[in-house]
Each structure stands twice: as structure tokens, then as C-alpha cells.
Amino acid sequence: MKGFHDFPVINKDPEAIRKGNLRILREALDLQRERQGGDARLFAISPFIRYDEQGSIVATGEMAIGHIQALRIQGDRILPETGKWDTHYVDRGAEGGPRKRVKSRCPATLDGFTLRNAPQPCRVEISDPVNGLTVYAADDAEIELQFSHSGTYRVRVLSAPHTPGEWTIEVP
Structure with missing residues (x-):
């Protein structure tokens, strides 16, 4: 039986690996959706941002929108948005709930x-x-x-x- 390290690495390009991982994730979600007969919208892949108590973005990525919503219900600081830690933050006191905003120049x-x-x-x-x-x-x-x-x-x-x-x- 071959171990994980016995297989040759075909492509070391990070973007190609990310796309390959997303393809595998989408196939798994499609299979799960077929078996469970759930709402297809919950399985759609969406970008997300995670933020800390001050509103600084600490992580970004992609996952099923249903999973993002479940994490939000559990109290995780996560939004179904795209964003960059160096140009965006999350305004936790925004009307209607946390909102991604563009950072302004430091006033100091x-x-x-x-x-x-x-x-x-x-x-x-x-x-x-x-x-x-x-x-x-x-x-x-x-x-x-x-x-x-x-x-x-x-x-x-x-x-x-x-x-x-x-x-x-x-x-x-």
C-alpha cells in the first residue's frame, strides 16, 4: 500500500493547489447534497473573513455558506465577505451588525x-x-x-x- 509521501508531486503552484482543493471540496459537497437532499444554497462556496475583538481581520478563506452561518450563530467572529487585513477592518458597532469597511489613514x-x-x-x-x-x-x-x-x-x-x-x- 502506498503512503501519502510515495505519490509524486505534480504541481507545487499554490494557486493550482488551492483550486484543486476547492474542486475536491465542491465534489464532496455535491455528494453530501445528493445524499441529504439539502438546500443547495447552503453548500455554495463563499469567501469569508474572520476578525478579532477589535475588528482586525485575522483570517480569510472560502467555505460553504451554511457552515459560515452556523459559525456566526455559535458566536464566531466571521462574515461571508472578501477582504484583506491590510486594507479592511470589521466595524463591530455598525447599524444592523458587523460590517466590513475600508481602513482610513492613521490620524496619529x-x-x-x-x-x-x-x-x-x-x-x-x-x-x-x-x-x-x-x-x-x-x-x-x-x-x-x-x-x-x-x-x-x-x-x-x-x-x-x-x-x-x-x-x-x-x-x-
Whole structure:
């Protein structure tokens, strides 16, 4: 009997593999639909986005719309939508329920060593030459940055409804 690893790999192209996997999934769903006589719309493949408690998109993919609806009923943060983590977020407080939205530009500005107009809530990431990456949860719109070493620092402000604000700071 041949094992899984005994079969030759015909195509290593990720897109071809994804399409092959979708074809197999569709065939399995068609077979299941024939056996159960269910509503064909529930078995239709749909794109989805998963999001976290802040509304940031954390996963995307495709699955049967009936499965997406079942997950939503169970309380999962999932929508039958297309979207990209870097350009979209989910507005959890939208009228009528969560809605995918396009991210706006980060309103934060850097004035010397002070971040102003930081969105709330947000995270501030500081990459420094000694300690690497440090992440802070920010609860003020104005944040005074302090550095203990000289060198080049990268500062990022992250908030679900906005594209990241990014700056490079030289500390003498």
C-alpha cells in the first residue's frame, strides 16, 4: 500500500493547489447534497473573513455558506465577505451588525518624541537596536515616547480602523 509521501508531486503552484482543493471540496459537497437532499444554497462556496475583538481581520478563506452561518450563530467572529487585513477592518458597532469597511489613514502624528492624535484603542510598537520589539497598549491620544539608548527606532501605531502609522526616529 502506498503512503501519502510515495505519490509524486505534480504541481507545487499554490494557486493550482488551492483550486484543486476547492474542486475536491465542491465534489464532496455535491455528494453530501445528493445524499441529504439539502438546500443547495447552503453548500455554495463563499469567501469569508474572520476578525478579532477589535475588528482586525485575522483570517480569510472560502467555505460553504451554511457552515459560515452556523459559525456566526455559535458566536464566531466571521462574515461571508472578501477582504484583506491590510486594507479592511470589521466595524463591530455598525447599524444592523458587523460590517466590513475600508481602513482610513492613521490620524496619529509624530512631533519630536511625542505621538499626537493616537486613535483609541491602539497599540504602539517600538523596535529598537537593543531590545527588539516592544508593544504597548495605549490609552491616551497623546503619548510621550522615551528612549534609553541611542540609535534608530521604528515606531508604529496600530488600530483596526486605520492603516498603520509608521515613523523612524534617530536618537543621538
